[in-house]
Amino acid sequence: MFSWVFQHLERKHERRGNFQKAQLYRVRQFSHPPVSELRNSPVWNPVGKYLQACFNLRFCVQREVYLQARHDELYEKLNIDPSAGDTSWSVTEMQALKKALQSMPKAIWNLEREAQRLLIMIYDEPLERMLCAHHKREDWYLSKWLRAECTRSGGCCGRACGCCERQRNEMHPQYKGHCTSMCLCCEKARGCSIMIDNYKNDVMIIDIFQPDFDDARLSYAYSWINAYVVGLDPEI
Ligand SMILES: [Zn+2]
Ligand SMILES: [Zn+2]
Ligand SMILES: [Zn+2]
DSSP, X not given: OOHHHHHHHHHHHHHTTOHHHHHHHHHTTSXXXXXXXXXXXXXXXXXXXXXXXXXXXXXXXXHHHHHHHHHHHHHHHHHHOTTSSOHHHHHHHHHHHHHHHHHHHHHHHHHHHHHHHHHHTOOOHHHHHHHHHXXXXXXXXXXXXXXXXXXXXXXXXXXXSOGGGXXXXXXXXXXXXXXXXXXXXXXXXXXXXXXXXXXXXXXXXXXXXXXXXXXXXXXXXXXXXXXXXXXOOTTO
16 A cells, blocks of 8 residues: 555544544554564664663653662661661661762663654654654553553552652653652552662563563563554554
8 A cells, every 4th residue: 555645644634633543544654573573673673772761761760769768768767866776787878879869860861862862763754653642642651551551560550549640750750650660659568679770670661672572472562562652542
């Protein structure tokens, strides 16, 4: 089929504000390799990298809040009763937390630039338009499927706290998102902390562009792509 026809229809529906139909015509304008080849597909690989930068950003934005809370907790403990427990351990730990905390603004700033750069590198234009149209919608990430995914991973969508709908970090009010292992509210609910400093080790984030998801169930992989890249209502 001629792609210019689909592009014409895409624009028509875009002008009319019909997001679902515009996305359907965008889907028809680029290639769809098998899920196992997504990572190596020159068209899809940049999309995977962009999404990974977004996951990393989500993790770091939550980690900054997490480190600050841990730091403040120790500080308070030391201030209330300086003689209690092993103070030298607490002081060393507090210094380590402070050091990690100080590196966060730069890490987040770099990640923001990286995400921007990776977005530019999605050279397939209909695919880029599709991703941007989806992510431009307010609260796109609060779809039924992504909320269920958050619940399955032990996140706050399975509870009534509403953390995923609110801003998580005052320093970066533009970022809302589902829980990572750095979510303080989740930590309280599960009763233990998860000591990781890299989003790639975070079992609460499922990323089918990682090598170990080569054999992801096909229906799962399609739902995943739909949730993060396309945004079609499942009924359509
Ligand atoms: Zn919560
Ligand atoms: Zn959530
Ligand atoms: Zn949470």
